[in-house]
């Protein structure tokens with residue numbers, strides 16, 4: 001056949017798939033569409049009567065494999081199964097879930113100390129669409145109960161624990177139960193923990209979202225997110241449809257990078273936690289350091305709660321450099337080994353100044369209220385040798 005084709009036509013033709021034995025590693029399916037066997041096959045797939053990939057915005061083998069793997073990790077050891085959809089970012093995972101489940105007139109109950117982008121999404125994008133968010137302290141369960149009782153329109157309780165950057169925790173089981181009692185969905189951003197440290201489905205939550213950009217990928221080389229849900233029917237209908245029609249799908253290359261990162265997730269988390277613990281202890285005894293926010297320290301107000309919900313305390317911490325803004329900036333400028341970068345969860349240690357970076361758009365009074373003082377520095381502790389990290393912090397504090 002090929003010999004009979006014109007040279008130009010031969011250039012255009014896709015070569016036949018020469019795969020014999022299965023690849024050891026997940027292939028990157030860099031294809032926008034899939035070839036249908038015949039017209040009937042196509043009709044059956046589009047009618048939902050047959051399984052099959054058709055178009056990569058609807059699904060792609062690379063992307064689906066990684067989504068399924070993360071769903072398996074979130075339900076590992078539990079008598080539950082979940083389905084999952086990878087998205088183009090953590091933000092699109094949150095937006096997809098909210099758009100899928102909430103309608104104008106519905107309300108969302110959440111905490112004031114969310115990831116900054118999530119707060120802005122809820123108050124600046126969803127509120128004008130008629131979905132109001134109520135921001136309260138989700139640590140105060142009586143208040144949650146009272147607000148839910150007087151607001152029957154609340155259809156979702158959305159939490160993030162531990163929260164950025166003070167590592168404040170909320171009680172997942174109690175909040176999921178209150179949501180259920182009032183006929184609302186419960187959802188949680190599990191980005192800081194990953195399923196290695198915390199499995200929210202264990203505590204009765206309906207949906208988990210992640211920015212896979214962070215610890216799940218672990219190497220800082222892709223932006224993506226995921227929505228995971230126990231209700232397979234809802235996932236396959238409302239959530240999948242919202243994702244398909246807003247087009248916030250992940251791509252095969254980013255999915256593959258997450259897959260590569262996932263292989264060492266446990267090893268990385270096993271190193272992040274004790275490293276962060278050692279650094280928290282070093283900081284806590286330093287004369288130039290004020291408060292240290294790390295759940296692993298018995299002095300942290302949420303130490304006991306974190307111990308109940310988390311396997312270990314993770315790689316994230318923050319601390320106050322005595323002397324406010326100038327002292328914090330002076331400290332960051334002197335760092336040589338740690339990197340200043342506005343992300344987290346990478347293998348290397350990253351430092352950020354919340355007041356001037358991640359939380360710069362939040363009014364100063366509100367920031368102070370959530371403990372984000374001018375002298376606060378956030379550290380995403382990496383998996384390097386802790387002694388090298390401490391040496392850098394020490395010389396920068398001197």
Ligand SMILES: *Cc1c(COP(=O)(O)O)cnc(C)c1O
Pocket residue numbers: 089090091092115117118160164189191192210211212213214223224225344
């Ligand atoms: C980074 C982050 C997000 C947003 O994720 P993107 O991948 O940047 O869109 C959401 N929640 C938390 C806790 C995050 O750290």
